Amino acid sequence: MIVKVKGLVKRYDKLVALDYLDLEVAEGEIFGLLGPNGSGKTTAINCILSLLKYDKGSIEIFGKPMSADAYDIKKDIGVIMQNVAVFEALTVYENVHYFCSLYIKDKAKVKELTEEAIRFVSLEEYRNFYPKKLSGGLLRRLNIACGIAHKPKLIILDEPTVAVDPQSRNKILEGIKRLNQEGATIIYTSHYMEEVEQICTNIAIIDKGRVIAKGTKDELKSMISIGEKITIETYQGNENMVNELKAFPNVFSVELRDNRLEIKSNRGKNNLVHILDYLNKNQISFGRIVTELPTLNDVFLEITGKELRD
Amino acid sequence: MQVFKLYFKIFKQNLFSILVYTGLFVGILVMISLNIRREEEKKFTSKEIPILVVNEDGNNNLIEGFLNYLDAYVTYVPIENDEEKRKDALFYNEVYYILTIPAGFSEAFLSGNEVELRKECIPNAAETVFVDTAINDYFNMAKVYRKHMPNLSIEELNFYIENNLDVETSVAFNDNGSKNVHKGSDNYYMTYFNTLGYILLACFVTGVSHVLLAFNQLDIRRRNSAAPISNRSINIQLILANLVFVLSYVVVFFVIGYLFNPNKVIGMGTYLYWLNTIVFALVTLSISYIIGITVTSKNAIHAIATALSLGLAFISGMFVPQEFLGKAVLRLASFTPAYWFVKANDTIALMSNYSWENIRQIYLPLGIQLGFAAAIISMSLVISKRKSQQAS
Known part of the structure; x- marks a missing residue:
């Protein structure tokens, strides 16, 4: 050393x-x-x-x-x-x-x-x-x-x-x-x-x-549970949709804020595909989709409960 | 010796300020030198010296006779009987001598009692000696006549004295006489070294403090501490560089002082001035050091350099002779090393010879200056230690 x-x-x-x-x-x-x-x-x-x-x-x-x-x-x-x-x-x-x-x-x-x-x-x-x-x-x-x-x-x-x-x-x-x-x-x-x-x-x-x-x-x-973060822009989101998405495999958190659907899931191969299927079937129109892997900030957030830049 | 070399690289940045102060000083020096030359040339010529007489005894035959006699040597300048105006007149050389005849003087003198006239004069001016001599001659002569011819009237007394003292002795100017030349040189050196004190203060605070300020920035200190060089080595190199700068600067002014000296004399008195200046340079270095480690901005150092040098110069007698300063000012100044530096210079100037007894008179001012240096360095060490503890 x-x-x-x-x-x-x-x-x-x-x-x-x-x-x-x-x-x-x-x-x-x-x-x-x-x-x-x-x-x-x-x-x-x-x-x-x-x-x-x-x-x-x-x-x-x-x-x-x-x-x-x-x-x-x-x-x-x-x-x-x-x-x-x-x-x-x-x-x-x-x-x-x-x-x-x-x-x-x-x-x-x-x-x-x-x-x-x-x-x-x-x-x-x-x-x-x-x-x-x-x-x-x-x-x-x-x-x-x-x-x-x-x-x-x-x-x-x-x-x-x-x-x-x-x-x-x-x-x-x-x-x-x-x-x-x-x-x-x-x-x-x-x-x-x-x-x-x-x-x-x-x-x-x-x-x-x-x-x-x-x-x-x-x-x-x-070390942390979060594997993927998916953010979808939609103007047709509602409470029912949020509850149904929460029931998807690997998904552990869904939030709808300012016409943006934020979905956090564990590691899984087809998390995004399942979600897009659901939106298409229910004829829910959507805009931009962003998927992010976890960052060190997420690691810090999960361990300490606060952001790195707090 | 990287730190030693770096000291002078940083120092170069302040060279302009130091050259300005130096140029200012050389300008003053030329004026002093020219003035001394003029005084030297005029020294042994008979002339009428402007004086002020304050007669508190009133007019009587004795006083009138005395003033008539003195009129041959002096010019009476009428100045309002006000303490401030009298002091101003002396300061601006409107008069060289203020003679006060106290009330009851004539009566006491004629009764054969011990009497005293009061005088205020420009210090170290040769003219005042002539006035002293003229006054002493008159009253000594009068005393002799009164003792041996007690029945003489005042008018007769005046007549006899005037006849006796009317004999003029011609004075030949002998420029080979070392004594005379030396005294002129002392006047020059006293003014020169007193003024140099101001320049040393201004230049050292500007130069030394600036360099130390650069070295004492916390981040620079840390970077130096992280390098494979001990703090002791850094400090020794800094001290060495400071001493080289200060002593070189002082030596340059010793040489300039000699070159501008109208009489080009180096004697025991010169050595004493040099010794006093070196001691004061060390005090100034210690003051600069403490400023360098406590002040954190360049502008503040410039302000302190100006305020400190001018302030100390004025109250301690570097510009205005100590004789002209008020008691309160002098008392305040005595708590500063500058006062003792000037005091030592004045003492050296008044020495008629350089016997052991005379030289001993400057021990006290020199010792006090060294005491100041030791105290300031001790304080600096304490502050320096505290700062390094705070930094860690």
Whole structure:
């Protein structure tokens, strides 16, 4: 295991931020830490990096205990914080160069890696720009370049796409996949379930400082009863129809709201076919049909009773 | 030494503000230098010095005779007998000397009692010495006549004195005489270093605080802490960079001070000014440090740099000599290191020689300044520790 966190407890006076948190991150994976704001993701990351003292538990990175002065471990970790952490007085190039030079002593190597990192985040044409002149998305990319320039084995990204435009977000997510393909192990925290679903190979869902579910995205989705969500637009829906649909095999919930029929069912091969047959036979006209597989939000909703973005 | 190098990269951003302050100072310096030159040239010429006489004793033969005698040396300037107006007149050099003849003076003098005239004058102005000498000459001579010829009338007394003191001695200006030259140099250096105190405050707060502000942002601190470099190493490099900046800046001004000095003199007095300036630079550095770790915005630092430097400069006597400041202001100023910096400079300027006894006089102001530096650094360490605890 690259990272092993066992029984981590962190309290702020009476508030328990981390409640016996356990995590294991294997080499080469993109590990997603998913949870709503305030669930303890950033606190967990800060503890893992020894930026924060914790009350109980143990943290091992690369098989060695992590501490504030474990510089041999730190040199192989790259960190991209939630907030952009760059010097306003330095240009894009100077910022990346400075942070890279904290890890690498060889000056020529630092230059080479700096150039490579700038290319990696596609900031070549902005290399002499000061951070003030960059858009939010470009700033985030600079933030990432500062964290990965030294080619770390483990990269920790704490909500790197907050307040980023879709184009930059895609670039960032693609970049993370590429870093992983090049051999880096990634820990990625986010409250955006789509991002975690899109890139993470293993996911831990965290709430109130505790891991409430973990596994691959398919494993997580199989944990919940909902298998499919079907939404049908119709202006002829009525109470009788709702009751009849509820009696269909696999269907466990039917709701009619704002001329939209929402049907939730367990996994089944022909759920949609049966429903459409019923509508045709009863000459009920319908419009748009949307079928959705369960999302991590559904997983979170079923386990905690609240939405991820609550 | 990445942090050390980074310090100066960030510092470059504030170079313009620092150059503006420096340019301002050099401008003031040119004026001081020209003024000192003019005074040097005029120093040993006989001239009529503008003075104000406040006669509380009323008119009598003795006073009339004295004022007639003094008229040969001075020009009487009529100014309303109001404390504020008198002080203004001194401040704006309308008069160099205010002589007050207290009530009952003539009677006491003629009775042979100890008497005293009151004076207020421009500090360190050579002209005031001439007035002192003229007054002392008159009354010493009168005393001698009264003692040995007690029956002499006042009119006769005035006649004898005038005859005796009418003899003029020609004074040759000897620019090889080191003593004379040195005193002029002290006046220049006193004004120079007092004004430099303001520039040091403004520039160091602007420069040092800005750099520290950048390093003390929480996210930057965290990113640095996550890197394989100890906080101790970062702090040592920052301290080193601060000292290099502060000491280089001070040395540049030592050189400029020498170049602008009309007499190009470096002596014991100069070394004492340098020592006092280095001590004050360390105090200023500690003030800049505490501002850098407590203030969180650049604009606030600019405002503080301006308010602090101007405020301290005015109340401590960097611009206006301490002699002209009110007691309450000076009492308030004595709680600031700037006051003791100026005090030390003034003390050095008044030293007639640099004996051990004289040099000891600046121990107290230097010690108090170092005390301020130690107290501010201790406070900074406490604040710094608290902030890092809050951050975690």
